[in-house]
Amino acid sequence: xxxxxxxxxxxxxxELDQFREKxxxxxxxxxxxxxxxxxxxxxxIRESIEKFQLKIQKERGTDLTIFSPRASGMAHHxxxxxxxxxxxxxxxxxxxxxxxxxxxxxxxxxQLPQSPGVAPANCIEELTRCVEQLGFIGCNLxxxxxxxxxxxxPLTDRWWYPIYEKMCELEVPAxxxxxxxxxxxxxxxxxxxxxxxxxxxxxxLTSDLFKDFPTLKxxxxxxxxxxxxxxxxxxxxxQDMKRPPLKELLLNNVYFDTCVYHLPGIELLTKVIPADNxxxxxxxxxxxxxxxxxxxxxxxxxxxxxxAASALTDADRRKIYEGNARKVYKRLNSHI
Amino acid sequence: xxxxxxxxxxxxxxELDQFREKxxxxxxxxxxxxxxxxxxxxxxIRESIEKFQLKIQKERGTDLTIFSPRASGMAHHxxxxxxxxxxxxxxxxxxxxxxxxxxxxxxxxxQLPQSPGVAPANCIEELTRCVEQLGFIGCNLxxxxxxxxxxxxPLTDRWWYPIYEKMCELEVPAxxxxxxxxxxxxxxxxxxxxxxxxxxxxxxLTSDLFKDFPTLKxxxxxxxxxxxxxxxxxxxxxQDMKRPPLKELLLNNVYFDTCVYHLPGIELLTKVIPADNxxxxxxxxxxxxxxxxxxxxxxxxxxxxxxAASALTDADRRKIYEGNARKVYKRLNSHI
Numbered sequence: 001x002x003x004x005x006x007x008x009x010x011x012x013x014x015e016l017d018q019f020r021e022k023x024x025x026x027x028x029x030x031x032x033x034x035x036x037x038x039x040x041x042x043x044x045i046r047e048s049i050e051k052f053q054l055k056i057q058k059e060r061g062t063d064l065t066i067f068s069p070r071a072s073g074m075a076h077h078x079x080x081x082x083x084x085x086x087x088x089x090x091x092x093x094x095x096x097x098x099x100x101x102x103x104x105x106x107x108x109x110x111q112l113p114q115s116p117g118v119a120p121a122n123c124i125e126e127l128t129r130c131v132e133q134l135g136f137i138g139c140n141l142x143x144x145x146x147x148x149x150x151x152x153x154p155l156t157d158r159w160w161y162p163i164y165e166k167m168c169e170l171e172v173p174a175x176x177x178x179x180x181x182x183x184x185x186x187x188x189x190x191x192x193x194x195x196x197x198x199x200x201x202x203x204x205l206t207s208d209l210f211k212d213f214p215t216l217k218x219x220x221x222x223x224x225x226x227x228x229x230x231x232x233x234x235x236x237x238x239q240d241m242k243r244p245p246l247k248e249l250l251l252n253n254v255y256f257d258t259c260v261y262h263l264p265g266i267e268l269l270t271k272v273i274p275a276d277n278x279x280x281x282x283x284x285x286x287x288x289x290x291x292x293x294x295x296x297x298x299x300x301x302x303x304x305x306x307x308a309a310s311a312l313t314d315a316d317r318r319k320i321y322e323g324n325a326r327k328v329y330k331r332l333n334s335h336i
Numbered sequence: 337x338x339x340x341x342x343x344x345x346x347x348x349x350x351e352l353d354q355f356r357e358k359x360x361x362x363x364x365x366x367x368x369x370x371x372x373x374x375x376x377x378x379x380x381i382r383e384s385i386e387k388f389q390l391k392i393q394k395e396r397g398t399d400l401t402i403f404s405p406r407a408s409g410m411a412h413h414x415x416x417x418x419x420x421x422x423x424x425x426x427x428x429x430x431x432x433x434x435x436x437x438x439x440x441x442x443x444x445x446x447q448l449p450q451s452p453g454v455a456p457a458n459c460i461e462e463l464t465r466c467v468e469q470l471g472f473i474g475c476n477l478x479x480x481x482x483x484x485x486x487x488x489x490p491l492t493d494r495w496w497y498p499i500y501e502k503m504c505e506l507e508v509p510a511x512x513x514x515x516x517x518x519x520x521x522x523x524x525x526x527x528x529x530x531x532x533x534x535x536x537x538x539x540x541l542t543s544d545l546f547k548d549f550p551t552l553k554x555x556x557x558x559x560x561x562x563x564x565x566x567x568x569x570x571x572x573x574x575q576d577m578k579r580p581p582l583k584e585l586l587l588n589n590v591y592f593d594t595c596v597y598h599l600p601g602i603e604l605l606t607k608v609i610p611a612d613n614x615x616x617x618x619x620x621x622x623x624x625x626x627x628x629x630x631x632x633x634x635x636x637x638x639x640x641x642x643x644a645a646s647a648l649t650d651a652d653r654r655k656i657y658e659g660n661a662r663k664v665y666k667r668l669n670s671h672i
Binding site (some may be wrong): 143144148149150151152153154157183184185186187189190191192194195196198199202203205206222223225226228229230231232233234235236237239240260261262264265267268269271272287288289290292293294299300 | 479480484485486487488489490493519520521522523525526527528530531532534535538539541542558559561562564565566567568569570571572573575576596597598600601603604605607608623624625626628629635636
């Protein structure tokens with residue numbers, strides 16, 4: 001079985017974005033109407049999935065996508081805590097409907113109602129609802145709700161502890177995933193995502209977070225940002241700081257996905273990061289949608305790179321494709 | 337000849353840091369004394385270089401270091417434009433003295449007197465002084481003078497054009513190098529440096545900066561941050577955005593150094609980035625000072641990785657070690 005741990009509902013019917021536009025318009029100008037409750041039919045959802053994610057799963061030979069709302073759409077910097085609460089509920093309910101329609105192919109991960117300057121404890125209610133009532137198996141945690149200005153405390157601050165406590169209690173992991181950047185210095189998918197992955201890892205390296213939460217599991221997407229490419233730098237910095245070796249310090253709790261869109265990148269990832277810490281992912285339909293002229297295949301068809309990666313044994317591939325996902329997303333096992 | 341394009345004067349006599357402490361103390365509390373002019377002897381400078389950078393050059397078999405003030409020490413976020421002007425002059429004068437003492441082994445690159453919210457045009461005077469009077473061959477340009485809050489415009493904004501105009505006129509390149517982070521989300525050398533390298537590249541990818549400045553040369557340090565690891569992502573994003581291929585769009589103007597501290601990283605860098613765009617560098621004595629227990633050699637002894645990189649021909653190595661540096665730092669050729 002091949003589990004893709006990183007898929008967003010980027011193809012949702014346009015009524016979802018229209019709802020968001022109206023929500024923000026009303027927020028900025030009270031005379032604008034409150035958006036009507038979302039009115040999207042099952043047929044619309046079915047079509048939006050069958051034509052894209054489901055079709056691509058079949059073409060590429062993958063089986064199950066761990067599915068969450070569009071990451072750039074979370075935009076926690078927009079509006080306030082009530083805005084984020086409503087928007088998270090609406091988006092998570094859409095994921096729930098899509099997953100319920102295709103239960104063998106999709107399982108849900110939730111967006112959290114984060115807001116800059118608001119303690120993440122406010123996300124516990126929505127996380128609990130999604131896990132206990134909607135059957136979701138994880139969450140996306142945004143390390144920078146400000147959208148590129150990095151004004152909240154780092155992930156290792158006690159500010160975040162209540163949400164980690166709840167995650168551990170519910171046995172769900174988080175993917176550390178920023179949303180859209182509203183800072184012109186950071187292009188969303190080319191700058192902000194990759195920079196955030198990298199700095200999140202470094203935050204973890206300098207802290208004892210996993211002493212406090214030994215069962216907490218965090219996935220750093222996009223292959224861990226720059227981390228595998230600079231694995232020597234991170235090993236060296238940890239050593240200079242008298243920290244334990246990275247394997248001991250972080251690798252019982254931190255995982256990297258395979259959203260790296262060329263074979264040399266996957267070759268590096270699978271050479272330097274233990275196979276036990278890599279989860280298969282493509283982020284389709286996502287940041288890069290075209291065909292690589294050098295290979296004739298889609299950039300984000302990452303299964304081809306994993307199949308070709310010379311450092312991997314068949315046992316490694318089974319871990320990357322399925323075993324590790326079942327270990328990290330523990331609730332997956334009661335689904336499928 | 338082996339030219340290391342990325343060395344900072346991290347071993348300067350401690351009087352330099354004391355001067356800075358006094359400068360900032362006076363700024364924050366006017367009753368504190370104005371710092372006395374720096375009083376560092378030639379013997380102190382000689383010792384600080386001979387015991388470290390010069391010794392290591394000899395041990396590792398490199399010849400010339402392109403030498404600039406300590407990057408994290410620039411701290412453009414501290415104080416105001418006058419603070420930065422004084423501090424840049426003091427630091428650059430120290431580089432000049434060190435280079436004058438060892439002209440075969442060091443050549444200068446300057447710190448600029450940047451300050452958050454202040455147009456980079458204010459740096460022209462110091463850049464010109466350093467190049468024309470002190471014989472420097474380049475500058476370090478900080479894409480985020482705020483120190484991790486990213487409050488100034490991106491590098492592609494016309495805000496930066498006056499300094500690019502002067503750089504082109506003087507025929508000097510810039511290394512795009514942030515300084516210390518004052519944002520707890522960004523560890524300076526493990527988070528901020530690498531994130532900045534990555535987002536700077538992405539800024540360039542989305543702009544037509546090099547149509548306006550066809551002779552401008554920019555070096556992205558630390559192997560280009562995450563860029564080579566995600567080269568497929570960047571090629572794909574550029575293609576989706578209908579930009580020209582990266583080679584055509586950027587590689588006449590953008591160069592990566594080799595400050596990547598393990599062989600698998602250098603293998604990747606030299607496989608995906610053309611040898612014409614790679615400049616040898618170690619950043620010694622810098623961010624990582626220890627010995628890699630996996631190899632028994634210093635993490636930052638990057639020459640070993642270049643010598644071992646299987647994708648390189650001897651002709652490629654000559655470019656990386658010398659030819660490209662002479663092409664990018666044009667004024668180097670009149671020095672040595």
